[in-house]
Amino acid sequence: MTTETAIAETPRIKRDGFFGQAANYLDERTSISGVVKEFGRKIFPDHWSFLLGEVALYSFIVILLTGTFLTFFFQASMAEVVYNGAWVPLKGIQMSAALDSTLHISFDIRGGLLMRQIHHWAALLFVASIGLHMLRIFFTGAFRKPRELNWVIGFTLFVLAMAEGFTGYSLPDDLLSGNGLRIISGMIEGIPLVGTWINFLLFGGAYPGTAIVGRLYTLHILLLPAFVLAFIALHLVFVVVHKHTQFAGAGRTQQNVVGYPILPVYAGKAGGFFFIVFGVIVLMASLFTINPVWEYGPYDPSPISAGTQPDWYIGFADGMLRLMPPHLETYWFHRTWSWFIIIPLVILVVFIVLVAIYPFIEAWVTGDKREHHILDRPRNAATRTAIGAAGVTFYAAMWAAASGDLIATHFKFSIEGVTHTIQTALIVGPIIAYFVTKRVCIALQKKDRAIALHGYESGRIVRLPGGEFIEVHQPVDEYQRWELVSNEGYAPLVVRPDSRGRITAGTRFRAAMSRWFFEDRLAPLTQTEIEAAQHHGHGDAPAVEGGSH
């Protein structure tokens, strides 16, 4: 007796029972049955990497739940109060109502510290999982048509998540976050033409003023979450419209989606996964202290502690600031040009914009206007993977720079040495990463091809009657082989005159980009080649093949 027969024997729900009647009542007023018919059995493919986006979604729900709890206790005010709560070391010290209420949440409300820590850990996980999700999308080519716009929506969510993180981090008005705001304020002041005024308006007068916490609070709990929610909704609508991508596999084509239906399996797995993500975040929050503002004390523009660090996701921007060489300031036309601000800002903006528009660049280079629903294995898109590796290296160098002082003190290096090393890595690292990754990808493609054609090395050495030693290659089955050979091939664009017989500079540039993008490619295998190899293999050592079984 198996479960299948058990399911088959389950009697159908009686239409006049309680649930039947309740469903009927609802449907007659909402037309909900159409939704159930449409989505109830919708298919979602399975792969561990598809869970990264789910982690992001679920941590956002956790953030909303805990954040709502915190709003009942937090006072977004910079009014000066004298602390008189339970935490003895700060008793009698002047601080803003914001920090006072944060300490109140931590020390006077049972479970309050837990909620703060869940909120903070969930926020860190939110940004991290979006980042990893983006890397997954990038390296598997899931951003290709028809999903380019959804990539941009997801990218916007990443930026919004960082903004949410930074505004939230600044709310407690403690010494550490205050210095973070000071850095932002200093950066804004350095922007040509408008910087002074933007800074003046943002802080409501001279820095730090008494307005910024209240303003960040409005952004943090009203404006930004509204945008995040709207973009998540849009993001998911497009996932439904496009249907989810899938990895190549036997039976899977560009025209189908293979996986489990929403009801019941996907609901069980994804619903369960929400609780697992929630549970893991709460576990981190129970065990590990995060952002102990009671150790930092209230914000004061004069003191600071060594080893000052932003939260991890702001690190790349802070690191870029640290990597600038000295004396980059000029005075032209009676104005101050703060190149140590302008250059990092331009680099960061260019980097971020390139990430946002990459799908359109690649589409332009390949000219491929077809829909892509089967994901690339990263190795099969060698140049894209190499570009991604270069980008990751560039980001990693900036990120490492944000901890340059800690690297120096921890490993007993000089700060000058660490900074100069990272400056070099910022420029040379991406180039090395590009070439190494490209070569590794091509080597892996060749390995795949060898396995598909000749099988994998079995480790069994056989001596043939003629005295020759060979290693027996075990053929892979047709399903595994399909995963190795089903990738698509491209050729570089050929320069051709347009309808007026001209070859424009644009055409030449695009052809050059295309040659570069498809350099050193492997032409995909054909069915004939596969069959020929199989015949060759069978003809080569039939006795050995037979003998192995």
Add this chain to the structure above:
Amino acid sequence: MAQDDSGSSELAETSSTAVEHPVEDHRLGDPGTAIVVADAPVNPGFPAHRPRLTDTDPKQNRRAERTVFTLFYLSIAGSVWAIAAYLAFPIESGNLADVRTSTLFIGLGMVLALLGIGIGAVHWAKQLMNDHEGIDIRHGVAGSEETRERAIEIFEEANEESGFGRRTLIRNSLIGALVAFPLPAVVLFRGLAPQNVDPIKELKHTMWAKGTRLTKDPTGLPILASDVTIGSVFHVIPDGLNDREDALEQKATAAVLLMRLRPEDLHVSPARKDWNYHGIVAYSKICTHVGCPVALYEQQTHHLLCPCHQSQFDITHEARVIFGPAGRPLPQLPITVDDQGYLVAQSDFHEPVGPSFWERNS
């Protein structure tokens, strides 16, 4: 979304048959530089379904069922535990250890409650629910030709009926009005900062003035020149700062570091030869990079280090930048002593302190 693919078909148990291929040709769009191979490898179709242990072995099936409901019961226990921990561990002592204990035990109860549900549900889905994969058929994302034709037609009809394209005066004046109407809202945001304050003037002076005493941060006690020994460093604020309403804003520009070096170690430019007092020098503590306090003083090398971005300033050479991203030296505060021997400022800083801004040199 009214597509006809709602009822996904389920893979038959024995479906190792090859997938029908004609659909493959229906992929719309220009392949660009993609090579469409006529002789492409053939998709072998779905492998045969392999039953799980729980499908074939009733014992395993019952065991999985037990695991799932046990996890759900554990989850209930976890919730009860969390509530019990809330009651059992008071934090009112203000002791950090008590807060940690409360956090830990409430948290662990919640962890059990959440993971019980989560792992139970996933286990249920993976081991006991039907594990036959289904197939949905994809359709091109674009609407059908008919729909698209009709959509264009609707726009054309609407254009015709409203005269949007024809009555250009109406159209253009409307666009103008729509561009103009949000502008008042933008202007209203000028109110974010006080109306009659010029930020540029604000940034160009600090609280320091002729005769203002240098006092210790945060106590506000004046400093006798004779108390500043060689090698010592003082964190300094102007006298009277703590009594001001805008103490933090003033401190953000007026904070100063006071150091005493041997006079022969100081390389003083002629214009500043009276700015130090027997080797006692005062420099703005606000970094010229992005404004962090430059709080770390290396007594041996006479370097100041900013902990935020590691800019280093050489005090022996009038705080010139020797490393890091800062663009220019820390401004120096000219000091002397009053008739009682206390250190006082000769004047305000001679240049704006803190991060650079556009109008700094105007």
